[in-house]
Amino acid sequence: MLFNKRTERYFVWVFFPLALLMPLFLEQNTFYVSKLTTVMIFAIFVMSLDYLVGRCGLITLGHAMFYGLGGYIFVIIAPEYEAVNFWVYTFYICVIAALVALIIGFLVLRTSGIYMIMITLAFAQMAFYYFSDSIDFGGNDGVFIYVKPDTSIFGISLFDLDNPIHFYYLCLLSLFNTLFFFRLVIRSRFGRVIDSIHENPGRTTALGYNVFVFRLMAYTMASALGAYAGYLFTLQYGFVNPSMLAWTTSGSALVMSILGGMGSIYGAILGTLVYEGLHYVLEHLTEHWLLFMGALIILMVILFKNGIAGYLEKLLEKRS
């Protein structure tokens, strides 16, 4: 079964129908629609990170590099004043990001553990400084996008990207597809090898698998999806800037994935929702929300190790 945990099935059955209906309730309030859109976009990014960290055991602190690259690749390859095709550019961006990930992964995956954490972070910072120092890409201000792509397939346009509700549904569809895709991958024969490598890399090598290549594949795949999320973010706000690649983006994504429940994939959605929700509330209560956020993270690490998904699974298991 694709969603093999009961909790996950429940979640999928509750979350997606609710998310489908949400714009009906919020029709008057496009602010919340676009807020939710951003959360869903970021959830795609967190999911791709969760796959790397939770399923593959590859702890990276540089995943935001691909989030930002998704936007920057778009402004680099797309003509400035001409609407391009959304689907074609999705393909381009994923392929280019995958190529970058292949090169970076080749270097990064030679190392492991603490080294890998530091090196991924260092590479992400390299990209960060490159874009924030460069005049061509507007430095810290980034680049604005004047014309949004159109989404027609064979002349039929499904989504109008300038319409927040349409964009909302595009992102919801993307989120569901990403979840579905990762579930497929985890269940596949490739997923079996990845699970084996996560549990016992030495043994997997001794059985004849080239562990490096499998990790590189997983890294490339997750990076391409991370770039896709960044591309969506860029389209939503109509600009790309270096803060997308900042290490804080990677850091908060990691926090969300832990909060949701490491390695559970669907937990990424929960984690992102709760984190962004807390952020939103704290930001309104106090100017110094960062202090409370930091304290919450510290408490979470010490007390709440299995995340929300882990907690829910425990709860539902007890009942059954």
Place this chain on the structure above:
Amino acid sequence: MNNAVILETEGLCKHWGGLKALDDISLKFHDRELHGIVGPNGAGKSTLLNLLCGHYKPTSGKIVHKGEAIDAIKPYAFARRGIGRSFQKTNIYPSATCLENCCVAVQRRMGGSFNFLRSRYRQQVLEEIATEALEKAGLGQRRDQVASRISYGEQRQLEIAMVLATSPCVLLLDEPMAGMGHEESQLIIELLKTLKREYCIVLVEHDMDAVFELSDKLTVMVDGQHLTTGTVDQVRDDPRVRDAYLGQGDEVY
């Protein structure tokens, strides 16, 4: 003993800095024979196994498998050539079922490991081969149990089943009876007796009775050096072997 030579070492050395863990070892391992390797602690037995399976790279010397020098290939490529090994410390996937443990091993040969979309659960042939390996190792009834929940002895059997599932031509077994009780050991000994009719087995083992009972050929190593190789009787009567063991003050048989 006219079986073909499958695996061969020529002047194999492994040095760690100034320490010679293994010095100039030349051995021949034959098909369908069990080749025991014994020696006191620190004799370099495990180092030898780690070199034979590609885990370590030799400082100098050659490893020849079916006529080809293979010491420069990558560790995973050893397993692909059919050189399978079991580990001294139990080295399995504890959270997966026994069947799944073996499926990982079988899948390497069956392919599809880069298939992102094909379900790992649609796999009749794969499971059949994995089950076969489990049964060969005497674990047929434990097929669907999680590996961390079976007994220690059974985990050792699973270890061997996983190697069998790779359909190897050479089995490198590192103390398969370590930490086992008498009855469990007996089970493994019976298992190895049947396996050696089919495979070339290199066995490193501390349990002398077991080694003497099983080996077609026996090599004694001391301090990284090759002392002697011969049949069990030849080795047993060799005075140097007695000296080597008595000199060490332990493990007198």
Place this chain on the structure above:
Amino acid sequence: MTTSLFFVQLINGLQYGLLLFLIASGLTLVFGVMGILNLAHGSMYMVGAYLAWYFVQQTGSFTLSAIISAVIALAIGIVVERLLIQRLYRRNHLDQVLLTIGMIFVFNALQSILWGDDPLGVQVPEAMSAAIPLTDVVEYPVYRIFVALVCVAIAAVMYFMINRTRLGMLIRAGESNREMVECLGIDISRLYTIVFAIGVMLATVAGVIAAPMSSIVPGMGEHVLIACFVVVVIGGMGSIKGAFIGALLVGLVDTFASVLMPQLSSMMIYILMAFILLIKPQGLFSS
């Protein structure tokens, strides 16, 4: 590039490298002995700079300010280790990363609450505000030379401490074999507290002495943390000697790159790192 300019850049590079060493040595020491990757290490550098500014305002004396800051740093180190870091010894890298990220958030928020977000500056102490003329047009500030000398002095003290004293012996023993130290009947948790506090103090002192040379801004800690990562990755995690060589390399490469190829200057050290990784994935002096 003229000879004198080259010379100035050489000193600049060395001085920057030595400052980096001061920070990176704390990071690598804590990792080597305790196995903890402290991402909040850079925050302590920031805290040092802000403390220096604050106490210079209060006391008017840079020396006094430096001493008070160092003492406060020790106290912070002890409290943080006892309260938080101790819980991490048996946890995995990921938990370490997250908890120390939480710490960065807290430190950044405190900085913003206590001192605001506007850039601040500390005057170079009067006694060292002079500059040494190198040629008719080129001169070199005394304070920068002073900073370099302080770093060298601290490095020498550390070298002496690690190689000659009882604490150093324990540190070296703890690096190679944790259980052995425990078996010898030494209170390992106290050793850890001391080492962590020293690590924190090194970063803070670096922040203090760097304060008069650069503007004090939010986010300065993260910036320096990343540079330290590059240093430690190049030198080999856990090796003080590696941190020293790595820091000088990074300092020189960064300084000369910004003169010779300004477009690539901020990326040069990462390119250096990638290059060294290709040759030695575990760094130059890994154990």
